[in-house]
Amino acid sequence: MSHFGRSGPPDISDTYSLLVLNITFRTTADDLFPLFHKYGDVVDIFIPKDRRTGDSRGFAFVRYKYADEAQKAVERLDGRVVDGREITVQFAKYGPNAERIHKGRIVESDPRSKRSRSPRRRHRDDDYKEKDYRRRSRSRSYDRYERDRYRGRDKDYRRRSRSASPDKGRGRGRYDDDDRPIRSRSRSRSRSVESPPRARGSPSPRRSRSPRKSASPRKKSPRGESPETRNGHSPTPVSPRGRPYASRSPSPRKSDGDA
DNA sequence: GTTGAGCGTT
Numbered sequence: 001m002s003h004f005g006r007s008g009p010p011d012i013s014d015t016y017s018l019l020v021l022n023i024t025f026r027t028t029a030d031d032l033f034p035l036f037h038k039y040g041d042v043v044d045i046f047i048p049k050d051r052r053t054g055d056s057r058g059f060a061f062v063r064y065k066y067a068d069e070a071q072k073a074v075e076r077l078d079g080r081v082v083d084g085r086e087i088t089v090q091f092a093k094y095g096p097n098a099e100r101i102h103k104g105r106i107v108e109s110d111p112r113s114k115r116s117r118s119p120r121r122r123h124r125d126d127d128y129k130e131k132d133y134r135r136r137s138r139s140r141s142y143d144r145y146e147r148d149r150y151r152g153r154d155k156d157y158r159r160r161s162r163s164a165s166p167d168k169g170r171g172r173g174r175y176d177d178d179d180r181p182i183r184s185r186s187r188s189r190s191r192s193v194e195s196p197p198r199a200r201g202s203p204s205p206r207r208s209r210s211p212r213k214s215a216s217p218r219k220k221s222p223r224g225e226s227p228e229t230r231n232g233h234s235p236t237p238v239s240p241r242g243r244p245y246a247s248r249s250p251s252p253r254k255s256d257g258d259a
Numbered sequence: 260g261t262t263g264a265g266c267g268t269t
Contacts, residue, residue: 019266048267061267085263094266 002029004045015043015063016070016105017092024083025056036062039076040069
């Protein structure tokens, strides 16, 4: 049990932040503490975790008290195999508040720096030279956090419990449901002109691309898409959309063991 | 139960 990260950042005024990458998803601060503590005085260790699942993201932040110790730890622990995986230790570049970080250390406002800022801007490159934006082209874990951080935060990924079904959430799933009310939509027809090419009668080309190669080989559909179900009459006790009612409650007894 | 480039919390 580590007291790290239990009460937020203790003090980042005189501490050097080290970034540990390539660590296993099971590595905790307690596992890195004895490892980093051997090379210096570890002030705090923080490992970002997923807010949804709570699992480690695969990297940790180790704060040292002195730069020499941090530097030593970087050279000594960088490349060390932890939990069967080689970790990468380096100085943190980006701070939590986007503060100026120099060699892992947060450089607070320097009175001398203010004057050195020069009121005259000879060129934008002077202040823009630190635009070290590298190609963060990830494989496929790109939508793991960025989406929830920049977009999901303002929106809501927890309120989605209402309807996580794309078929239902969109309102209009297919023609079976859009054809029926489309007639009564005469009054709303005014704004129906938004999609003239895709109006009823002309289904999407991609959907009818493989009318024969559908997901139904020959037997009954796995989801029960029998003609009767399409008609709006589901003989089976399933949702009106043909989806079993258990989308939001997979298992109330899921969080028991520790995986 | 999975995933692997990256930069952080009360």
